[in-house]
Amino acid sequence: xxxxxxxxxxxxxxxxxxxxxxxxxxxxxxxxxxxxxxxxxxxxxxxxxxxxxxxxxxxxxxxxxxxxxxxxxxxxxxxxxxxxxxxxxxxxxxxxxxxxxxxxxxxxxxxxxxxxxxxxxxxxxxxxxxxxxxxxxxxxxxxxxxxxxxxxxxxxxxxxxxxxxxxxxxxxxxxxxxxxxxxxxxxxxxxxxxxxxxxxxxxxxxxxxxxxxxxxxxxxxxxx
Amino acid sequence: xxxxxxxxxxxxxxxxxxxxxxxxxxxxxxxxxxxxxxxxxxxxxxxxxxxxxxxxxxxxxxxxxxxxxxxxxxxxxxxxxxxxxxxxxxxxxxxxxxxxxxxxxxxxxxxxxxxxxxxxxxxxxxxxxxxxxxxxxxxxxxxxxxxxxxxxxxxxxxxxxxxxxxxxxxxxxxxxxxxxxxxxxxxx
Ligand SMILES: NC(=O)c1ccc[n+]([C@@H]2O[C@H](COP(=O)([O-])OP(=O)(O)OC[C@H]3O[C@@H](n4cnc5c(N)ncnc54)[C@H](OP(=O)(O)O)[C@@H]3O)[C@@H](O)[C@H]2O)c1
Numbered sequence: 001x002x003x004x005x006x007x008x009x010x011x012x013x014x015x016x017x018x019x020x021x022x023x024x025x026x027x028x029x030x031x032x033x034x035x036x037x038x039x040x041x042x043x044x045x046x047x048x049x050x051x052x053x054x055x056x057x058x059x060x061x062x063x064x065x066x067x068x069x070x071x072x073x074x075x076x077x078x079x080x081x082x083x084x085x086x087x088x089x090x091x092x093x094x095x096x097x098x099x100x101x102x103x104x105x106x107x108x109x110x111x112x113x114x115x116x117x118x119x120x121x122x123x124x125x126x127x128x129x130x131x132x133x134x135x136x137x138x139x140x141x142x143x144x145x146x147x148x149x150x151x152x153x154x155x156x157x158x159x160x161x162x163x164x165x166x167x168x169x170x171x172x173x174x175x176x177x178x179x180x181x182x183x184x185x186x187x188x189x190x191x192x193x194x195x196x197x198x199x200x201x202x203x204x205x206x207x208x209x210x211x212x213x214x215x216x217x218x219x220x221x222x223x224x
Numbered sequence: 225x226x227x228x229x230x231x232x233x234x235x236x237x238x239x240x241x242x243x244x245x246x247x248x249x250x251x252x253x254x255x256x257x258x259x260x261x262x263x264x265x266x267x268x269x270x271x272x273x274x275x276x277x278x279x280x281x282x283x284x285x286x287x288x289x290x291x292x293x294x295x296x297x298x299x300x301x302x303x304x305x306x307x308x309x310x311x312x313x314x315x316x317x318x319x320x321x322x323x324x325x326x327x328x329x330x331x332x333x334x335x336x337x338x339x340x341x342x343x344x345x346x347x348x349x350x351x352x353x354x355x356x357x358x359x360x361x362x363x364x365x366x367x368x369x370x371x372x373x374x375x376x377x378x379x380x381x382x383x384x385x386x387x388x389x390x391x392x393x394x395x396x397x398x399x400x401x402x403x404x405x406x407x408x409x410x411x412x
Contacts, residue, residue: 115291153306156355
């Protein structure tokens with residue numbers, strides 16, 4: 001039986017990943033920031049953990065809880081959009097730092113902290129959430145400055161991670177959910193169940209030859 | 225031309241400022257220091273037109289493994305390589321708009337582009353230069369129609385003297401957002 005950790009699973013896409021992996025018979029570890037979220041995860045059939053991805057001590061505590069448990073896959077799903085109402089001239093260094101702290105620093109440090117679990121797992125999949133917003137070549141309307149920059153930076157970091165971990169057989173892949181009805185989008189876009197079903201099919205088929213790719217819910221690569 | 229070079233504490237920035245000065249341009253140099261802020265630098269530059277605003281650095285951080293890279297050093301790299309050029313460019317929009325055929329230029333590195341995968345260990349540089357590329361694209365989309373050309377020149381090696389000497393020519397000729405040190409278009 002396969003085991004997965006989904007980080008940032010209290011709502012939205014992360015929570016739907018929990019539902020669908022539980023339904024598919026996987027053992028699912030999932031994280032929330034507070035007790036209410038953890039209770040939701042337990043009710044979905046997951047093994048709940050607490051995690052704030054911006055807090056290194058919290059990441060270390062999770063790694064401690066999971067020590068010795070092989071993980072086939074980690075999905076570092078936690079992400080924030082930042083303040084999307086800011087025009088270009090109002091995006092401060094502090095706003096960039098806040099968005100990157102979650103979307104890049106936390107995601108990278110979490111996956112790195114769980115490397116021993118991934119090495120012990122069979123599938124060895126280090127996954128996180130990119131976006132079409134990460135694609136510079138697709139950007140002909142600007143906006144979402146801090147969010148875009150954080151997801152482009154995540155792509156770059158994952159390309160480097162893919163090279164670093166390939167010798168150990170760990171595939172480092174980013175997923176693109178599409179435009180999905182969650183709190184982040186004000187509940188516009190496609191149904192979260194459809195997006196997650198698409199990404200789950202992608203995850204089922206992944207192997208080391210996919211490492212370094214950014215793959216959509218539709219199976220297509222996101223252009224750089 | 226009225227040329228402002230940011231980052232002349234670096235050999236690259238200093239050499240580029242010297243190239244422009246030798247060609248007879250009116251050059252202002254800003255050496256970046258750790259306690260500087262974009263707001264203070266913008267205020268010190270004053271409300272005068274800028275024809276060419278060029279961001280340089282010679283930052284070459286140490287390699288890290290994914291397990292070893294720390295949050296504080298990631299934050300510092302973000303501040304220097306991403307937030308500084310983006311924020312300062314935003315603050316100097318009016319001065320650029322008052323310039324003659326103005327160009328906003330980020331001198332970056334080819335190793336920050338996505339097509340080459342092998343960048344193992346470069347966690348303190350590559351993501352933040354790539355993020356700056358993403359933000360320069362936003363600047364290009366918003367400011368290009370207003371006549372401010374936003375360009376990135378991605379060098380292979382910032383210590384290559386010939387490449388630095390060619391930079392003013394490449395900067396004038398660049399007709400797409402991202403070019404290499406010879407002026408040839410690059411993929412993101
Ligand atoms: N929705 C889309 O259209 C879309 C498109 C492209 C990419 N994505 C990406 O997909 C991922 C999930 O997005 P979503 O739409 O499901 O967003 P969402 O509904 O806003 O949910 C975000 C999740 O991340 C968690 N989170 C945020 N900050 C955290 C932190 N510091 N520590 C731990 N967990 C944290 C939240 O937990 P709390 O409940 O505790 O806040 C929540 O569970 C994100 O990475 C997002 O960038 C979404």
